[in-house]
Amino acid sequence: MSNNLLKGKRGIIFGALNDQSIAWKVAELAHLHGAEFVLTNAPIAMRMGEINHLAEKTGSKVIPADATSVADLEKLIAESMEILGGKIDFILHSIGMSINVRKGNHYTNENYDYTMKGLDVSALSFHKVMQTAMKLDAMNEWGSIVALTYIAAQRIFPDYNDMADNKSYLESIARSFGYHYGQAKKVRVNTISQSPTMTTAGSGVKGFDGFINFSEQMSPLGNATAEDCANYCVAMFSDLTRFVTMQNLFHDGGYSSTGVTQAVMEKFQS
Ligand SMILES: NC(=O)c1ccc[n+]([C@@H]2O[C@H](COP(=O)([O-])OP(=O)(O)OC[C@H]3O[C@@H](n4cnc5c(N)ncnc54)[C@H](O)[C@@H]3O)[C@@H](O)[C@H]2O)c1
Numbered sequence: 001m002s003n004n005l006l007k008g009k010r011g012i013i014f015g016a017l018n019d020q021s022i023a024w025k026v027a028e029l030a031h032l033h034g035a036e037f038v039l040t041n042a043p044i045a046m047r048m049g050e051i052n053h054l055a056e057k058t059g060s061k062v063i064p065a066d067a068t069s070v071a072d073l074e075k076l077i078a079e080s081m082e083i084l085g086g087k088i089d090f091i092l093h094s095i096g097m098s099i100n101v102r103k104g105n106h107y108t109n110e111n112y113d114y115t116m117k118g119l120d121v122s123a124l125s126f127h128k129v130m131q132t133a134m135k136l137d138a139m140n141e142w143g144s145i146v147a148l149t150y151i152a153a154q155r156i157f158p159d160y161n162d163m164a165d166n167k168s169y170l171e172s173i174a175r176s177f178g179y180h181y182g183q184a185k186k187v188r189v190n191t192i193s194q195s196p197t198m199t200t201a202g203s204g205v206k207g208f209d210g211f212i213n214f215s216e217q218m219s220p221l222g223n224a225t226a227e228d229c230a231n232y233c234v235a236m237f238s239d240l241t242r243f244v245t246m247q248n249l250f251h252d253g254g255y256s257s258t259g260v261t262q263a264v265m266e267k268f269q270s
Helices: 021-030 050-058 070-084 099-102 112-135 163-185 208-217 226-237 262-268
Strands: 009-014 037-039 090-091 139-149 188-194 250-253
Touching: 009 021, 009 070, 009 262, 021 037, 021 090, 021 226, 037 050, 037 070, 070 090, 070 112, 090 112, 090 226, 099 112, 112 139, 112 163, 139 163, 139 226, 163 188, 188 226, 226 250
Parallel strands: 009 037, 009 090, 090 139, 139 188, 188 250
Antiparallel strands: none
């Protein structure tokens, strides 16, 4: 179903790796809602070539960019404005990676080179994207920038490891940059805190099956799917949410406000 909520809007979507990626679902839905956009991912992530199928399906161009490289971002944003024929209305930052998680390093035994790399990719890149866009005066007034995050920024989930710290920093950047971008250009900046979702990044977390089942039972509405996350992103990119900024928005079926559910209580009653 499309209501053309994004008709006439131009965007840049980071992070569509394969058809499970949240960014992939956002691109499909944004296209249905009439948006035009450029797809981007790290050059190394494009080797599989899957993003080309998405580009074909959505009539989009693909520009490789390592989101930690300011030079890549400058090129990406400048070329996107040329391709799309004007300034940008929305950006999705759907990027996350921890080498400590990948290598199975315990939180109390981090390799700090890995920590710094993960922080750069998962959090600082968000600042780099916005600083570059601001310097190039690339955003239209009332434009909307969204990054995806997870509730481990607020509460401990031990196996989420250093990604929890990365997400805290990411959410803080959204607030801080949101202030400055709001004042300077009326651009809004938010993070969406999504339920656990079966994707490449998600399933890299140890014990992810248990994680998903637990939150499914701890949420009155159940886990939000990637498709539903795409719905929320489109709403956030649309003109229907113009005064929402500097927020961390939970999209989790009620998980973040739930102490316990009947389903979980039953497991502990004798
Ligand atoms: N899957 C979940 O359970 C879940 C829950 C909450 C939030 N999130 C967040 O959603 C976002 C998207 O993740 P996903 O679950 O769709 O997984 P995904 O693996 O499909 O997406 C992660 C993306 O980050 C990209 N990336 C990594 N390094 C990069 C770099 N240097 N430059 C540019 N791109 C780079 C990858 O290529 C990939 O496309 C991430 O921020 C993730 O933390 C995921």
